[in-house]
Amino acid sequence: MGRVDIGTAPDSWGVWFADDPQQTSWTRFLDEAAAAGYTRIELGPYGYLPTDPVRLKDELDQRGLTMTAGTTFEQLHRPDGWDATWRDVVRTAELTAAMGAKHLVVMPSMWRGDNGEVVEERLDHEGQVRHGQAVTELGRWLAEEFGLRTQYHPHADGHVDTQDTVERFLEETDGTFVNLCLDTGHISYCGGDNLELIRTYPDRIGYVHLKQVDPKILADAEADGIGFDEAVRRGVMCEPPNGVPELPPVLDALAALDADVFAIVEQDMYPCSPDVPLPIAERTLAYLTACGGGGSR
Template structure:
């Protein structure tokens, strides 16, 4: 059985941006994520945590925390987008590597905006193939220059979101350089099947984000035709075990892959009152320890 190591992320403290007065200050996030019992975290949006490696390492060390990954978006489906994508991603990769992380979580840009309008056409099969080649090259360069493995994160309202687009993305990319960050909430939000992805692509599951979707809220936002940001504001991502997918069967399936994985709790809650995240983080970790089979922290 593989080891599934649980961590958390700034997202579970309502953090989406490098700087936003509605968000939990970074010092409070680090204090509370450690107090909740987690020992591994992601960087969150670049610039939220200190970007000076020496300072960040000191802040992490005094709280007993370690970084598993950095996260960044890409827009490589667009012509002539390599330089702008690389500028953002390389900064995150450099900091993650300096913190001893082994992974970089990369997400697609959006085809739908906050109020539900289509801001870009969906990629056709030819566009998906071109995108896959670009992301493979991105993963190759990230590995060569920073020693990190690229874990691609499907995202609701993004160019890789539904079961079909995730499967095609995996078919169009090279597993030597790009694997899947299985975000259980985003897959369920888009009507996908997390267990089927684990079963059909066992060698491509390289990293995990754990979250659940409230089916009632999801039905309401789908009926209203609103975008993902508004859905989050309405509480579409919920505290386990109150939503879908069921996490214990997923954790069992992940452990059965017989590889070591990081599973990062990432409950979208932007924006949220500052007193809300810590109790949820504590209850979530207790739930996962009780119902997660072979999980560890």
């Protein structure tokens, strides 16, 4: 039996960007994450938390916090995407490794925009093969240069999003260098089956984001043809246990893996009032711990 260790992320405090006046300040996020009972956090968008590693380490130490992962996007499906991707990834990787974290969560570029319009063609089979090879190469470089494990995060409206594109991605990548950040909310948002992915690819579940989807808001969003960002503004990602997937079976399946897994609470709430996140964070940690999560410690 493995252990499921719960943490949180700036995303659960309404943070999507490095600098945005609508967002909770970074000091308040750190203070409240610790106050809610968490001891593990993610970096969030590069530039939101201090980028000087000495200062950031001191801020985390003061609050009894450690970092589990950094997060970044990639553009490797594009023929000219390597240089732009590496430029953005390397700074996040440097800071993540300096904090002692072992994981880098990498997300795909989007095929659909905020207004629901198609901004890029979906990848065909050949494109998926090339993309998988490029992400594997990225994972190899991150392992060799920074000692980081690449955990790939399917994302609604991204080039890896639905169950079939996730499964194809896993087939086209090398598990030595790339595994899956199973985001329960994004998988459910796109009609996938989290438990089936855990059962079918137990060796590829390297990291987890925990969130739930409100089925009613999702159905309305699909009927209206809107993009993911607008669906989030409508509240499509909801506080557990009010949505899908049911998290106790997911936690049980993760605990049955022969591995210790970080499961990071990441409830998309952009934008939100600064007074909203803390009570949700406290209730969510208590709920997940009661459901069998390893807790924050």
